[in-house]
Each structure stands twice: as structure tokens, then as C-alpha cells.
Amino acid sequence: MALTRTKDRVLAADLPAHKNERVLVEGWVHAIRKFGAVNFLILRDRSGMAQVILEPDQMQRLEGMQAETVVRVTGTVDEEERAAHGVEVRNADVEVLTPVTDVLPFEINKRVLKPSLDVFLNHAPVGLRYPSKQATFRLYSDLLRGFGEYLRARDFTEIHTPKIFGSATESGANVFVLDYFGKTGYLTQSPQLYKQIMVGVFERVYEIGPAFRAEEHYTARHLNEFNSLDAEMGFIDGVDQVLDLLIGVLEHMVTAMAERRPADLEALKVRLPVFGDVPRISFREAQQIILDEHGESRFHEPDFSPQDERWVSQWALREHGTDFCFVTHFPTVKRAFYTMPDPEDPEHSFGFDLLFRGQELVSGAQRIHNHAQLVETMQNRGMSLEPFEGYLEAFKFGLPPHGGFAIGSERLLMRLLEADNIRETTLFPRDVNRLIP
């Protein structure tokens, strides 16, 4: 359905198709450039920039108006090689739609965005209009699109599960607590339990939604609220199918994003990852590689150090020409209770990490699906079964072999853009000190 309008608006990027026509453009005053003899208004809309020649009477009309004033411009499109899109708007009539008389907390029309991260975040409601910030979060939107697109094409059903839960199913210290009509409610740390339950209903499910962690960390890569991309798949033959799914969905997300947003990729100078044929090595094999190549024995370690992750990634790049490496069979004791131990070597599990350019990017696993085994594991870990009653009921009545993963979406964007801080790739980040805006 077309949207009713009194007059058709033309987007900045579409101006070249309207040469010599009189058009209407609308947007923000990104900048006014005064050169005495000739003055320009750079108009910004969702598609990009348009150069508008300002006649003296129009300059007068904008007197006192600051950057970000919202305007409607009627004018004639003419060729101008030096302008964006090779055209400019002449004989313009400028109408102010929304006046701006205040001065921005920092300039958003210069090549470089100058404020510190903290100042930027305090003023994110206007700072996000900066073109490279727009590009960042347009790419984010496309990553999410690719996630759902790939999974729906493989018969996954989208679910939305509650974020308030009645019992603390994970370590109490890391959970946000709220008053729920006189009872205690908890914000869920992940949809893990629900997506496993839903494997019993739809076999294949995914969810895009917030997850909350009350962890008091002050790092560049953790936030207390993030948008989690979760998938879970039943009737697998083994964990390899989960690995196939994860690398397949990631490759589609990145490739589809790149195809849809070449200009944003270019503006942000994104170095696209090389997928290729991603190797799959066990944790012990990775330790052997580290010993062979760097002479350091890690065999007594239950997990990787940051150096280990870099070394394994270097090996994958050199030997297999890919930015990724799967490491499987992590020690069972280091993984969540629902991780399936390898029946042939129960000290090691079907839990895996996906390394990307020297760091862990995503974790996942094949899960325990047998009710008796799950209950025994929980009891051996000293867990109370009562908070898990609904979860365990799904297992009591038959879950198939299954596995899945969770992608921290802001973390993925951070790593793809090689940003220094996850706060640069989160619209309105939440950390220990930041609850607004």
C-alpha cells in the first residue's frame, strides 16, 4: 500500500534519477557551508546527503537556525560533479519544519567524531545521528535480519519466551531481582531453558531478545543487558550439526549484510571475515598444537588463556586460511550443567567454542537430552531440582538429541567492526554505572 502524501518526497540518494525536475526533499540541516559568493546547505536524510545551493533570501530565512534543523526543500535537480551523487539542488525554496536554536553538545557533521565515549553515550539521542554511527546500526539491523532469514529457511520457528522468571535458576549473585506483586521475580540470564523446552514442541527454534546479567564487571566487552540470538535444534546426530548450523548462519548474516550495505561497509572500512572451510579440533588437539608450535604445555589447564586463543586462531589462518576455528570437547567441569559429556570420554564434553580472529566469539553445545542423566548431573553438581520443575518436565516426556548456541549480537557487531568497546556497537548500553539514556 502506498503511503498517502500531498506531494512525493525524493530521497537524497534518488536525486540523480530526477535531473532537471523540480523535487521536494526533506531532512536535517547537516551543515551550512558559507563561501561568500555561493552558500550550500548539506541536507541529510535516511539515504544520505544532498547538496542544496542557498540563495541569499534563503540564507536569511535560516538565520539563527542551528545544525539539525529539520527542513523541507523544493528545488531543481542539476548536475554537479563535485557534489554527492553527482547532482545538487538549485533555485531552492527552504521551509523549516522543526526549528533548532540550541548548539549540539558536539559536532556531528565533521569527519571525526571527537567526544570521549562517555560524553558520546550521555548524548547518544543525538550522537547516533552521526553518519558512521548510523552505518553501524544499519549493519546491525541487517545482521539480525540474516539470522532470522537463514533459520526460517531451515524450518526454525521464532519464539518469544518470558524475561521475568519465578525462581533463580542460575547463581543468585548474577541475577537481577525484582518485586513481583509481593513475590520475588528474576530477570532471565538467557532463554536457554525455554528454548530446550521448545525443542520438544517445534524441534527447531530461535529467539531474538534481551538477556540480563547482574555481573559487576567493568570491561570493554561486557554489558549487563544485551540482545541475544539464540537457536536450538533437535534430532541431531551429533554436535557437528550444531557447528554446521552456527557457521552457516554466521556466514549468511555477514554475506547478506555485505550485499545489502556496500556503502556502509565502505564507510566503516569493514574488513570482512574469511570463512572458508573452518577446522574443527578438540580442546586437546588445540593444546597439542600450542605445544608443538610454541613449546608450552597446556595439558593441565581446564580452559584457554587469551594467548592460547590467539595461537589457535593463528594456526587456523595459516593452515586453513580462515578467520574462524571451532574447538570442541571442552572439559565437562567448565561447562554448564546441561552440556552433554562425551560418552567415550566423560571428562570432556560436546561443548564447543567458535574462535574468531584470536578470541572466542560464540559458545554452544550438544545438550543432555536424557531425563535420568540430566537429573543425576544436576544432583552431582549439588543443584536443587525444584526451581527447574518445568524444564525437567520437558525431559521427562521425551526430548530428542539436541544442541544449540547463543550469539551476543552487540559483541558480534563489535568484533566484525573491530571496535574497541562494546559500548560503541550498542545503541543505549547498560553497565554498572550507566542506566540512562
Added chain:
Amino acid sequence: MALTRTKDRVLAADLPAHKNERVLVEGWVHAIRKFGAVNFLILRDRSGMAQVILEPDQMQRLEGMQAETVVRVTGTVDEEERAAHGVEVRNADVEVLTPVTDVLPFEINKRVLKPSLDVFLNHAPVGLRYPSKQATFRLYSDLLRGFGEYLRARDFTEIHTPKIFGSATESGANVFVLDYFGKTGYLTQSPQLYKQIMVGVFERVYEIGPAFRAEEHYTARHLNEFNSLDAEMGFIDGVDQVLDLLIGVLEHMVTAMAERRPADLEALKVRLPVFGDVPRISFREAQQIILDEHGESRFHEPDFSPQDERWVSQWALREHGTDFCFVTHFPTVKRAFYTMPDPEDPEHSFGFDLLFRGQELVSGAQRIHNHAQLVETMQNRGMSLEPFEGYLEAFKFGLPPHGGFAIGSERLLMRLLEADNIRETTLFPRDVNRLIP
């Protein structure tokens, strides 16, 4: 990418394409039907049901196994007119993947699901496997898909905004409060403020995410957590474009769902809504219709009664042949502070309701976009400006004319399926008394 498997699994719905072949099917034991001479296993997978002939030795293997046992069946596909899809699996070899020895809290393999709503919800982790429940939430998944699909095609950018906020921007009594590292945090009641801020960045945005209301109601159509479908659009000429967008996205959501899921529509006997050309009348015009047709004067009322909504819907169906009716220009005093009053009649606003079959389905509005007008309105309503600092900053630096709406997704599904209670169309509902499962 294909998913690595040792042997290809065939879905129940795809069996007719494999006549006379030996296939592998996997799923749940939906039912075992014993007729003495011949016994059937009805296997359920995500695509539907498959009838498997059980030989005596196979019956023996399933001895003691209950419904919902997870099995792998190898057998030969043969024509059988009376079976689902016109085929059945013979000479079957049945392997138990996950044993079930407990008896379900209620039967999920009968035509009618018998438990009360409360008992059902207590056991939702298995109750949701009931075929008509599966159908319900598959349709839900498709409604969500259609929402994003329609909006992305119109240049909307998907955003995800925080659900924890540092100040109570709405009436304190209706907000969930949590401890946030010694500070007070609040769960957002809607992404309203953020999506307006983001109009300044992307012009057109949408969000799918949870919203939380700490309202102590005990009705069949309210929950304390729901999944909200929000859209907001800038550079509109007037509220009519918001109406165009809303009815356009709804029609696409319903139509695409119907095309993708004919079997589920049929199973649930969904009466698809008639869209047609939806009339747009003002609140006063609606009151005039009520007076003309039913002799009752409503002109002193600031809002509709349920009877009024039914009467207006009846008029729209009779005069315009549609299940929908837009009512615009609601009294300003009854709408949220950010609703734009009609400049020619400030007592009435550019806030609207969309009625569907006799009840309000969605509310929306053109919003105030001028900073001075917004501040004045908030002050006149006695609101404190301080909690809205970030929100107001977006207006200070130029927001274009804009408007939008929020669709309660579970409520929409409830109304489309003509369910009696929103708890029937929510996976794991949260109400005053229900925090698990």
C-alpha cells in the same frame, strides 16, 4: 550449507515423495493404536503425523514405553489411503532414542485437549506439543515474520532498545522496580521514548521486544509481560500515513501467514478478517453514528464504552464491508502526553484506535515533534522533565513530524484466533499469580 548427517531423515509430510523406498523417520510416539491383528504407531514430528505399522516384535520393543517416547523408525513407505498423507510405513524397525516411562499429566493425542487453562499452563512444557497448540504458535511466528518483512521493504530499520531504565518515566505504580547495583532500575513499559529518539537517526524504525506492566489486573486480555510490535515513522504529512502503514502491515501479516500455513489455519478454523477499504472516522463522527443508529447520545463521553466499539464496528461492516474501522481524533486529555493535539481543535488529538470486530485492537498517533510544544504539554500535565532528559534532547535537536503505533502481538493472535483468553495465545504467560513455568 547442508547439515552433516549419517543418514537422511525424512519428515512425515514428505513421505509421499518416497513411495516404495526405505526411509528413516524420527519423532515422538504420539499414540499407539492396538487393534489386535494390526497395531499402529502414530509418529509425530515437526511436519505432522506418520502412521507406522508395528510388527509383534516391534510392539514388544515398545513395551512399557509411554506416549512422547522419542523414536527413530526405519521402514518402507507404502500407499495407504486411510492414513495421513495417503501413505504409511511398513516393515518398520523402531529404535528408542529417548525413553519415556511416566504418564503425561493430561492426554495430548486426543481430539480435544481436556485440562482447565490453569492445569494446562502448569504443564505448558509438554502441553504445547498438542497439535493445535503447535499450530497456534507457528501462526504466531509467521505474524512476527510478516511484521518485519513489510517494514524492512519500506526502509524501516530494526532496533533493540534497553528494557532496564534509570528513571520511572511513567506512573510509578505500574512499573516493575529492580535493584541495579544499589541503584533503582525500572523495566520499560514500552519502547515509545526510544523509538521516537531513533526517528531522529533512521526516520523509520521498528522493534520487536518485551514490554512490562506492573498492573494488578485479573482479566482475560491483560498480561504483565508481552511482546510488543512497535513502529515509528518520520517525515509524515499527517496521521493518515500512520493509518496507511498500520493497516498495510496488518494486512500483510495476516495474508502472508495465511499463505504460508493453510493447514494450521484449517486446523484452527481461523476466520480470516476482511480488510477491504477501512473507513476512517473521527471520534465525534463515531458518536454521531451511535446517536443516529441507536438513539443514544455519547457526546459528553471522553472515550468509548465496549458497547460503543461494537456499534461502530457493526456500522463499518454494514456500510463498508470490513472487519476494521479507524477512529481518529480522540479527546486529547485521554491520550498520552506525547500525542499531537489537532491544531484546529486542540481538545481533540491525532491519536487513533483501530477497531477490529467490535473491540479496539491497536492504538497509535501522530506525536508532538516540536520541543517547545512538548515541554509545555508536559509542564501543563504536571510532569517532571528531569527523567526525560535524553528523550527531550532528541527533540531539542530536531525531530520531524512523526507517528507510530504498538501492536500487542499475543493480543493480536488472540483476536485473530477468537480465543477466549490471552493466556491461550502466549507461550508462557506472566500474570499476577503466574511466574512459572
